Amino acid sequence: MSNKPTPLSGFPELLPEERFVEQQVIDTLRRIFELHGFAGIETRAVEPMEQLLRKGETSKEVYVLRRLQAGPDDQAGTDRSSLGLHFDLTVPFARYVLENAGKLEFPFRRYQIQKAWRGERPQEGRYREFTQADIDVVMKDDLPFHFDVEVARVMAEALSAVPLPPLRLRVNNRKLIEGFYRGIGASDPATVITIIDKLDKLPAEQVSALLVSDAGLSEKQAAQCLQLASITSSDTSFVEQVRALGVEHELLETGLAELAAVVDGCAAVRSDRFEVEASLSLARGLDYYTGTVFEIYMVGFEFLKSVGGGGRYDALASDGRNTYPGVGISFGISRSLVPLMSRGLLSSDRKVPSVVLVALNDEESRPAGDAIAQALRAHGIPCEVAASAQKFGKQIRYAERRGIPYVWFTGRDGGHEVKDIRTGEQVAADPATWTPPEQDLRPQVVTSNEEQNT
Template sequence: MSKISPLSGFPELLPDQRVVERAVTGSLAETFELHGFANIETRAVEPLDRLAKGGEIDKEIYLLRRAQGEADDASSDRTLGLHFDLTVPFARYVVEHAGHLEFPFRRFQIQPVWRGERPQEGRYRQFTQADIDIVGRDELPFHHDVEVVRVMVEALGRLPVPALSFQVNNRKLIQGFYRGLGIPDVTAAIRAIDKLDKQPAEAVAELLVEQAGASVEQAQVCLELASIRASDASFADRVRALGVTDDLLDEGLTELAAVLEGCVDVVDDHVTVEANLRIARGLDYYTGTVLEIFMAGYERLKSVGGGGRYDALASDGRTTYPGVGVSFGVSRTLIPLLSDGVLAGSRPVPSAVLVALTDEQSRPGSIAVATLLRARGIPCEVAASPQKFGRQIRYAERRGIPFVWFSQPDGSHQVKDIRSGEQVAADPDSWTPPAEDLHARAVVATSSTDDTQTDTQTDTRTKEQLS
């Protein structure tokens, strides 16, 4: 057999790393469901013409075809591609199933997506995203913008990750500002400002002049707007001080202030929400609230999540389905943290108990003990072979199983915590391991030489373990 080489951009997690991912996705799902969001899963493929942006075929789309295509292949008349995000398939899902949905429809998805881009840290060709959206029929009240941000703040606040910052803006604010300022091409101005995280201010100013038709003075005012940041509604006074007036600008200022005020009781030192008037998100379908999420110590990843309001993303020609949503990059966030040793699984296997074997004839008795433990929700397994007890204990140690169960000749039982060496009498009908040992968990690393990891450990929220 030839040597196996990993495929670049298609990460595979080891069992203890998968424990972390499952704990995170399980926690996210629990929070989303607490707020009434229904879980859906869309198909992995969409017609290429639906995935294409503005009729232009995106070079990052992976195509799907049979290795041995046939002329009468039912799918040959439409080229299929793997979805590169969860928003496009969700928009199609809403239109296709609208007759079976109750609006406003609240959904969450946690699924893999595929994107044919150059692999690098935080960017993969296959990765998992977690999305929440609220979609209405023809109209969707603004208070859902506030709600979606609050829910994602609460969900991410439960995760054992470094501090997160929600940077929020409003497209009405920046569109109204550019319009009131007299910028000829507002859309080009938004796209130029969206490049501030990749290019210096001087280069963006040149784009504003060359592509948006702004004067040098107007470009400078646009950069002044983009520099405004505040954790409260004081940003509005700073915007008005720039001397630009417009009705759409006023509406955007009001909505952005409402998002900040609506999140006051769910933010803390671990998850913050801040107005950042540089945030633009270059996609044209955003019409109101826009946001990006950043992780402390991992600014090199850029944003680890984002989203916003879209008033016309989905339509069947008769009905329009406006929505608002936020996406969180599960793989984008977790894989660097796992690689750096910031997060780890408490053990690589589900089993909390290994039931030992005295000899092969004792296997039915050991299976009976395991059955009693499992009936009470305690994950366990029976030893593979009746080796010496010392070897069975070492086997449990290698697998990360914390307890070994011994059945005695007189019918009594004992259980040993192989970490402390403590061995006590136990009854399979009543014994339960400590809560922190019952299931494998995501835990924060206890030691690190990396400054980022040290900062992470000092955050009180990240010291909490996620069950």
């Protein structure tokens, strides 16, 4: 009988070189978030089930937390008063704001990079355990609109700095589409929104039929909705395209102005690696959002669907007396990185952090090798001593397999030389002063230029 463990689907575990890529991405995001004044927090892994289930939609995906030997007096099963693992970072953040409102300074800019758990069917890009990065701005009672622009710009700047395929930020506004639907005389805009949101899964003809049968629209009204949904633009030209449809409503005008402000506000961060697109078919959980909505896609990997998203909540949290509106965006770190790494499109150039392998002449020289390694570490150079005093050729191959770029040799006369095994160059060196080029101090992320097969 084999003792080999069976892998658990949906719980990705990274190899050391993959974990380094993830850490580099996290460090980059953290650095840029903090440059913009966002403070990092981490919330607990569990929340009361009554909090996790209050939106209803994800009740089948929540992992319940209970003791294996739970007795009759323990909270257990699916009791709403028991505990569950959080499935996103928004629910715990809302609770965090309420619990700490008296200690926080508003506007509260927060970033959170943490694991979450969701009991959905595992597939590429969708996991049961995953890491994501969220940024939000929260105010008390009233949140000025310019924060919608700020969070989009900050996330765009951060994602432009990480080693990913080009990204597209799709933006829309609930007020715009709801105002349009009211302007054409739709009696149930919420149902129209829900149906239009199916356009990425169903053909337009089928969506049109649903608008007539389920939302009570005429064929002409359904055609108008599809016309609106077909509009995309990388600039504010969408405003005139919408107005050309001849629909008028005060809420529509407000939404147009807000969406134009977000698109204009992100102009400075556009590049060949990051584009911003007004996309008027975007709906994204509009039961919860009240204005701007976002979705993030990786170009060439659209089959993953969105790898991030968010929007504006005018009631992110409320204690009955005070309301805390917020706006934010979430980016799926695991959702984006794991598919790239599994295809060999993203890795690091070494499997260990070591820059130097200190070679041994024999086992008796190990204490001297340890002293050399300590001297190197004293000025910030990661290194390790050879595992055994094999022939130098085998010690060099040991370094090559791990991607360690330098091997340190000590002569019988006590002199020191260091060899760059990539180039073959070998020079005299002093362990107290020698340092490699800065780019060698840490593993480097390596991206593949191979054609991306989707």
